[in-house]
Amino acid sequence: MKDMIIFPEDIERLDGILLPLSSKAKLLLALLINRDGRIITHQGSLGNVDVQSLAALVAGATASTLAIANLVGESEFSAMLHQGRERNIFIDAIDENTYLSVVFDGQTNIDRVKVFIRQFERELKEALYAVYNKSDDQVDLDLDFGNDSFHTFRNEEAFTAYEASGDGAQPSGDAAPPHVSQDAYQYLFNKRKRQPPGG
Amino acid sequence: MASINYAAREISVKIVYYGPGLSGKTTNLQVIHRKLPIEHRSDMVSLATETDRTLFFDFLPVDLGTIKGFATKFQLYTVPGQVYYNATRKLVLRGVDGLVFVADSAVDKIAENLESFQNLEDNLAEYHYNREELPIIIQYNKRDLPNALPIEDLQQQINRYNLPWSEAIANKGIGVFDSLKLIGKIVIDGLNKKYSHINRAPAAGAAAPRPASDIKQMGAPSNAAPVAPAEPQTASEPIVQEAQPVPLPKKPVTAKAAPKPQPVAKPGGKAQLPVTAGKTVRADGAKSTKSAPASVTKRPEQKRRGFFARLFGIGKR
Numbered sequence: 001m002k003d004m005i006i007f008p009e010d011i012e013r014l015d016g017i018l019l020p021l022s023s024k025a026k027l028l029l030a031l032l033i034n035r036d037g038r039i040i041t042h043q044g045s046l047g048n049v050d051v052q053s054l055a056a057l058v059a060g061a062t063a064s065t066l067a068i069a070n071l072v073g074e075s076e077f078s079a080m081l082h083q084g085r086e087r088n089i090f091i092d093a094i095d096e097n098t099y100l101s102v103v104f105d106g107q108t109n110i111d112r113v114k115v116f117i118r119q120f121e122r123e124l125k126e127a128l129y130a131v132y133n134k135s136d137d138q139v140d141l142d143l144d145f146g147n148d149s150f151h152t153f154r155n156e157e158a159f160t161a162y163e164a165s166g167d168g169a170q171p172s173g174d175a176a177p178p179h180v181s182q183d184a185y186q187y188l189f190n191k192r193k194r195q196p197p198g199g
Numbered sequence: 200m201a202s203i204n205y206a207a208r209e210i211s212v213k214i215v216y217y218g219p220g221l222s223g224k225t226t227n228l229q230v231i232h233r234k235l236p237i238e239h240r241s242d243m244v245s246l247a248t249e250t251d252r253t254l255f256f257d258f259l260p261v262d263l264g265t266i267k268g269f270a271t272k273f274q275l276y277t278v279p280g281q282v283y284y285n286a287t288r289k290l291v292l293r294g295v296d297g298l299v300f301v302a303d304s305a306v307d308k309i310a311e312n313l314e315s316f317q318n319l320e321d322n323l324a325e326y327h328y329n330r331e332e333l334p335i336i337i338q339y340n341k342r343d344l345p346n347a348l349p350i351e352d353l354q355q356q357i358n359r360y361n362l363p364w365s366e367a368i369a370n371k372g373i374g375v376f377d378s379l380k381l382i383g384k385i386v387i388d389g390l391n392k393k394y395s396h397i398n399r400a401p402a403a404g405a406a407a408p409r410p411a412s413d414i415k416q417m418g419a420p421s422n423a424a425p426v427a428p429a430e431p432q433t434a435s436e437p438i439v440q441e442a443q444p445v446p447l448p449k450k451p452v453t454a455k456a457a458p459k460p461q462p463v464a465k466p467g468g469k470a471q472l473p474v475t476a477g478k479t480v481r482a483d484g485a486k487s488t489k490s491a492p493a494s495v496t497k498r499p500e501q502k503r504r505g506f507f508a509r510l511f512g513i514g515k516r
Contacts, residue, residue, distance in 0.1 A: 003390075004202040011206040036294025037274070038202045038211055053244045056258045056274065060246070063290040064255070136393065139203060142267050143210070143391035150271065151264020152239045153380055 004034060005134045011041050013127045017120050018043040025116035026108035028087070031101045032094075032124075033059060040131065046103060058101045062091055081110060092117055094124050097132060201296050201390055209270040212386050213294055214379075217319050218301035219311040220252070220280030223340040223369040227301060228259045228275055230375040235261060253279040256291045263383060273383060280315065289322045297334040297386040299378055301369075302357055304339050304347035312357050330360075334385040337364040338378045343371070 018030045022043045029044040031051060037059030042051055062080065069077045080091040090113055091101045104113055202211040216224040225245070232243045239262045246255035257277040262270060278288040300319065302312045323330050339353050350366065358364060365381055367374030 003200045003393075006202065006204040006206055008206040011204075034202075034294075036200065036213060038213075038294070050241050050260075052241060052260045052274070053258060056260075056276075057244065060255055060290065063293065064287065067286055067290065139394045140396045141203065141210075141269070141390065141394040143269065143387050144267075144395065150266075150380065150383060152235065152262065153376060 002132070003136075004038065004040075004131065005139055006040065006131055007138075010127065010131050013130070014041045014124070015043060017123045017127060021116055021120045022102075025102070025104070025113045027102045027104050027113070029101075029103040031055060031058070031103075033099050033101060034097050035059060035063065035099065040098065040128075044103075054101075058089075058091060058099065062093075062099055079114075090114070090117075092121075094121060095128055098124075098128050100124065200294050201386075203269075203390075203394070207270075208268060209272055210387075210390065211272045211274060212296040212390075213274045213276065214297045214299065214382055214386070215291055215295045216275065216277040216299045216301055217288075217292075217315070218280055218340075219303060219308065219315040220282070222280060222301045222303040222308070222312075222315075223367070224277040224280060224301045225253055225257050226369040227299070227338070227340075227367075227375050227378070228257050228277055230369060230372045231261060231275065231379060232259050234372065234376070239263070252281065253277055254284070255279065255287050266387065271383075271387065273379075275379075282314070282318075285318065285322070288318070289325065292322050292326065292328075295328070295333070297382045298336070299382050300335060300337045300362075301340050302337055302353065304341045304353060305344050306346045306348050309348070309353075309356055316357060334382060334389055335360075335362050336378060336382050336385070337362050338367050338369075338374070339364060340367045340369050340374075342366045342374075343368045 014032060018032065018041065021027070022030045027044060029042065029046050029051075031042040031054065032040040033055045034040060037056040039051060039055045045051075046054075065080055066076050069075065076093065078093045080089075082089040082091075087103055087105050088110065089101060089103050090110060091099055094100050100117065102113060102117070104110075201213075204211070216227055218224050225247075228243060232240060241260045244258040246253070246257070248254050256279070257275075259275045261273050261275060263273055264271060276291050278284075278291045298319070300316060302308075302316075320330060323333065337358055339350060341347060354364070363381055363385065365374055365378045367378060369375050
C-alpha cells in the first residue's frame with residue numbers, strides 16, 4: 001500500500017485545472033477524491049455541506065457501482081450521474097485511483113459538464129500522476145510525540161487524573177481553562193445550564 | 200494508505216472497526232461522536248437498514264489534534280457485521296491504515312468472532328494487504344455480560360497473533376477511547392517510523408528528504424532521475440505488538456496464556472477501566488520503546504457531568 005503524498009505544488013497545479021473547469025462548466029463543486037474516499041482537493045462549496053462525508057459517500061457509491069459492474073461482466077462503469085430535482089452529481093473516473101465528482105444545478109447541463117471534463121481530463125491525469133508517483137524519500141515527517149497524547153484526548157486524561165484525586169470538579173468563572181477554547185467552553189457551559197438537575 | 204498533505208499540513212488515516220454482527224462497532228463510533236468536543240468532529244454518517252443494522256458503513260471523521268504542526272485527521276469507518284454483507288464489508292477495507300477488531304465477549308459468540316476474524320484475513324489477502332504490516336488491535340467488548348468469557352480464554356482463542364488488545368463496555372462508553380488512542384498511537388508511530396529521516400538509514404545517492412520548511416520554495420516537481428528509495432530500517436520489518444493486559448477488577452481470572460494482570464490502584468476505591476498498554480516489539484526481538492503507548496487510565500463509570508467536568512475540572516480547588 002502506497003501512501004498518498006501531496007505537496008503544495010500538486011494542489012496548486014490541480015486547483016489551476018479545477019478552477020477554470022468549474023467556471024466554464026458552471027459547477028457548484030468540483031471534488032477530486034481517491035478511491036478510498038480521501039479528498040485530494042476541491043473547488044467551490046455547497047454551503048455547510050461537509051465535503052469529507054460527501055467524499056466518503058461518493059467513494060462508497062463508486063465502489064459498490066464498480067462491484068456491480070464486475071457482477072454484470074463489465075470491468076467498470078466509468079461515469080455515474082445522479083439526477084436530483086435541483087442539483088445533480090456527476091462522477092467520472094479520471095484514472096484508476098481517482099474520481100472527479102462534480103455538483104451542478106440548472107445553470108448548466110450534463111452535456112456541457114461532460115464536454116468540459118473531457119477537455120481538462122488529460123491535464124488532470126498528468127497532475128495526478130505526479131501525486132501518485134512520489135518516492136517515500138521525498139517526505140520527511142517528525143511525528144514522534146513520545147509519551148504525549150493526542151490533543152483531543154488531553155481533556156479526558158486531565159479529567160481522569162483529576163477524578164482520580166477524589167475531588168469533585170465544578171466549572172467556575174467565565175474564562176475558559178487554558179486547554180479549552182472559549183467557544184467550546186461557552187457552548188458547553190450553556191448546554192449544561194439547560195440540563196435539568198439530575199437529568 | 201495514509202494521505203500526507205503538506206499543503207493543508209494534515210495527515211489523514213483510515214481506521215476501520217471490524218467484527219461480527221452486533222459486537223458493538225457502530226456503538227463505538229456513536230460514543231466517540233457523542234463525547235468528542237464539537238470542534239474535533241463532524242457529523243456521523245450511517246448507512247443503516249430500517250432496523251438500525253449497518254447496511255454499508257458508518258463514517259465519522261475526527262480530528263485528534265496536531266503533532267509537530269501536522270493535523271491528524273482520523274476517518275473512522277465501521278463495516279456491516281452480518282455474514283451476507285461481505286461484498287460491502289470488503290469495499291470498506293480498501294485503503295485501510297488501521298483496524299480495530301471488535302470482538303463480542305459472550306461465550307456463545309466465540310464461533311462468530313473467529314469466523315469474522317478469518318473473514319478479515321481473507322478480505323485483506325484479496326487486496327494483497329499484509330496483515331503483519333497492518334496495525335490491528337482487538338477490543339473485547341461487552342465485558343459486563345454475565346456470560347462473558349474470561350480474558351485469558353478470549354486471548355487464547357481469538358488473539359492467536361498476540362495483537363494489542365483492550366477491554367470495553369462500549370454501550371456505557373467505557374474503554375472506547377482507550378481503543379481509539381491505542382490504534383491511533385500505533386498508526387502514527389508506524390508513519391513516523393516510515394517517514395522520519397532519523398528512523399531511516401542513510402542510503403548513498405538517495406534523494407534528500409524535503410524539509411517541511413522548504414516545501415513552499417520547491418516549485419514544480421523535480422525532473423531529476425528517479426533514485427532508489429533509501430532502505431527504511433523498520434518499514435519492511437513486520438511489527439508484532441505484544442500486549443500487556445490490565446483486566447477488569449470485577450472478574451478476577453486465573454492467568455493462563457496471557458501475562459498476569461496488574462490491577463491499577465486508584466484513589467477513592469473506584470472501579471478501574473480495563474485497558475491494555477501495548478508495547479511494540481519488532482520481529483527480530485528488538486524492543487522499541489518509542490512505540491510503547493503511555494499507560495492508559497480508565498474511567499470507572501459514565502457520570503452525567505463527566506463530560507463537563509473533564510473540560511472544566513483541571514487542578515484542585
